[in-house]
Amino acid sequence: MTGFMTLLQKEWKEQTRNFKVLWIPLVFIILGILEPVSNYYLPEIMKSVGNMPEGAEFLWPEFTGEEIFMSLLGQYQFIGILVIVLAFMGSISGERKTGTATLLYVRPISYRAYFLSKWIVLNGIVLASVWLGFLAAWYYISILFNSVNALEVFGFIATYSLWIMFVVTAVLAFSASFSTGIAATLSLLLTIGFQIVDSLIGEYWTISPWKLPFYATSVFNGNNDAAGLWWSVCITFIAVLVSIFAGVNMSKRNAAKTTV
Amino acid sequence: MSILLEVKNLTKSYSQEKAADNISFALEEHTSTALIGPNGAGKTTTLSMLAGLVSPSNGTIAFHNNKTSDIREIIGFLPQYPKFFPWLSALEFTEMAARLSGVEAKKATLEARKTLEFVGLGDAMKKKTSAFSGGMKQRLGLAQAIVHKPKLLLLDEPVSALDPAGRRQVMNLLKELQAETTILYSTHILNDAEEMTDQLLFLRQGALVEHGSLEDVRTRYAKPRILIEFEKLEDIQRFKALTPWELTVTGRTIAIDIVAEKVEMPAVLAILYKEGFLIRKVERQTASLEEIFMEVAVIQS
Numbered sequence: 001m002t003g004f005m006t007l008l009q010k011e012w013k014e015q016t017r018n019f020k021v022l023w024i025p026l027v028f029i030i031l032g033i034l035e036p037v038s039n040y041y042l043p044e045i046m047k048s049v050g051n052m053p054e055g056a057e058f059l060w061p062e063f064t065g066e067e068i069f070m071s072l073l074g075q076y077q078f079i080g081i082l083v084i085v086l087a088f089m090g091s092i093s094g095e096r097k098t099g100t101a102t103l104l105y106v107r108p109i110s111y112r113a114y115f116l117s118k119w120i121v122l123n124g125i126v127l128a129s130v131w132l133g134f135l136a137a138w139y140y141i142s143i144l145f146n147s148v149n150a151l152e153v154f155g156f157i158a159t160y161s162l163w164i165m166f167v168v169t170a171v172l173a174f175s176a177s178f179s180t181g182i183a184a185t186l187s188l189l190l191t192i193g194f195q196i197v198d199s200l201i202g203e204y205w206t207i208s209p210w211k212l213p214f215y216a217t218s219v220f221n222g223n224n225d226a227a228g229l230w231w232s233v234c235i236t237f238i239a240v241l242v243s244i245f246a247g248v249n250m251s252k253r254n255a256a257k258t259t260v
Numbered sequence: 261m262s263i264l265l266e267v268k269n270l271t272k273s274y275s276q277e278k279a280a281d282n283i284s285f286a287l288e289e290h291t292s293t294a295l296i297g298p299n300g301a302g303k304t305t306t307l308s309m310l311a312g313l314v315s316p317s318n319g320t321i322a323f324h325n326n327k328t329s330d331i332r333e334i335i336g337f338l339p340q341y342p343k344f345f346p347w348l349s350a351l352e353f354t355e356m357a358a359r360l361s362g363v364e365a366k367k368a369t370l371e372a373r374k375t376l377e378f379v380g381l382g383d384a385m386k387k388k389t390s391a392f393s394g395g396m397k398q399r400l401g402l403a404q405a406i407v408h409k410p411k412l413l414l415l416d417e418p419v420s421a422l423d424p425a426g427r428r429q430v431m432n433l434l435k436e437l438q439a440e441t442t443i444l445y446s447t448h449i450l451n452d453a454e455e456m457t458d459q460l461l462f463l464r465q466g467a468l469v470e471h472g473s474l475e476d477v478r479t480r481y482a483k484p485r486i487l488i489e490f491e492k493l494e495d496i497q498r499f500k501a502l503t504p505w506e507l508t509v510t511g512r513t514i515a516i517d518i519v520a521e522k523v524e525m526p527a528v529l530a531i532l533y534k535e536g537f538l539i540r541k542v543e544r545q546t547a548s549l550e551e552i553f554m555e556v557a558v559i560q561s
Contacts, residue, residue, distance in 0.1 A: 009356075102339050102343065108360070108361060
């Protein structure tokens with residue numbers, strides 16, 4: 001894997017200097033803080049600015065900390081994924097389009113090193129963002145709601161992390177295979193689109209990467225389908241490996257498409 | 261001199277079209293070769309194949325006396341419009357280029373500095389490339405192409421985008437490099453080719469239509485002729501009547517084809533002198549490279 005360390009440094013510099021290493025964690029952390037805080041203060045906010053008729057009383061549901069984690073996951077599943085796709089859809093296709101890739105491809109780099117350097121840095125940033133977001137949420141949940149069992153939280157985060165890794169790998173592989181626009185469309189279809197499909201008719205199967213977020217939340221409410229969880233984890237791991245393999249090969253095959 | 265690179269029957273087809281059609285040539289070490297042709301003749305495609313960016317549909321590219329399997333290890337490539345990562349400084353980029361070509365870290369920094377000084381970017385090496393002008397980008401492009409001391413330097417239109425001053429500078433740099441490396445560059449600016457070339461390759465519609473040393477090609481297409489510019493227009497008729505030769509008339513000037521008419525200067529001068537023609541200019545001329553270019557690469561059917 002010639003040039004791997006150099007490419008890794010290049011990727012890291014890129015993500016630092018375009019501030020993605022800053023704003024992507026910020027998005028996840030802000031979402032992570034807002035979820036418990038807004039849920040906690042919602043009754044009071046509604047009371048003061050909600051324009052409610054005099055004397056109206058609402059019975060607000062009592063949320064538990066676990067439920068806040070689940071609704072935060074709902075936010076990440078939509079806004080979070082959107083951010084990931086939009087931030088990284090051009091990781092490879094963009095380099096080809098602008099022609100910056102040309103000066104890399106004419107050097108004796110291996111495309112495995114090229115793809116994996118991006119894969120590692122992107123996953124690093126996104127996973128760290130998700131973790132920081134959940135940790136921030138956990139902190140506020142323990143202050144405003146009840147303290148949630150640490151083992152459960154880690155199980156939850158670990159399971160969800162695999163799903164996030166799947167998303168990042170898919171975006172990168174699509175970016176290696178297609179132009180930026182198509183890569184974005186396919187990435188959104190595969191992640192958010194299939195997620196909807198899975199939630200609509202997903203009761204007919206128990207094993208799929210799109211079920212991982214669901215299995216992550218099941219850590220909290222205890223209705224564990226251990227076999228389903230582990231098979232989904234395995235399937236997702238295989239999907240990630242296949243995507244990496246495809247991404248490496250497509251980067252190589254599409255090298256000739258770089259703007260000279 | 262030994263042969264560095266041998267290209268045989270190189271072909272690249274895109275669906276119906278052939279961007280490169282059965283091109284064969286060899287490059288000797290420490291020579292520079294100009295790839296000449298109009299836009300769309302296949303110059304960039306040929307260079308891209310040599311650079312390992314595009315894989316040929318057919319044919320072979322062989323580096324002699326070379327054990328490496330990856331030809332990218334011993335080449336340096338400068339695209340026509342080099343694009344750099346805007347968030348890297350010139351020094352960082354050149355360093356990265358050297359590292360990716362296998363130069364070890366400490367040496368890479370040293371070489372990067374040296375190379376940037378050499379191309380005249382010594383003062384700008386800490387600047388981000390996004391702030392670079394066209395000429396600076398071209399020079400940085402050259403720096404990244406030579407920083408790892410490649411055996412073969414491939415340059416796609418290295419000076420076409422530059423102003424006369426920048427062109428002069430880059431041409432001088434290339435002449436200096438000639439001592440250390442083998443250069444293959446494409447151009448459609450013939451003055452450049454005339455200035456620095458051991459071999460000319462003419463491409464037309466993807467095919468190699470003519471090649472040889474500058475002198476060879478010159479001689480082959482020289483079309484030596486004598487030009488006479490008369491003072492009076494009516495003298496042309498008078499001169500015509502006096503001589504058996506086929507004349508081409510343009511304004512006050514006539515041209516006599518030396519080879520076709522088997523005539524040389526003294527005979528012409530003798531007539532002019534004897535008949536007392538008033539003349540502005542008499543000249544023996546051979547075809548300029550531009551005329552050869554038009555004939556070989558453009559018009560020839």
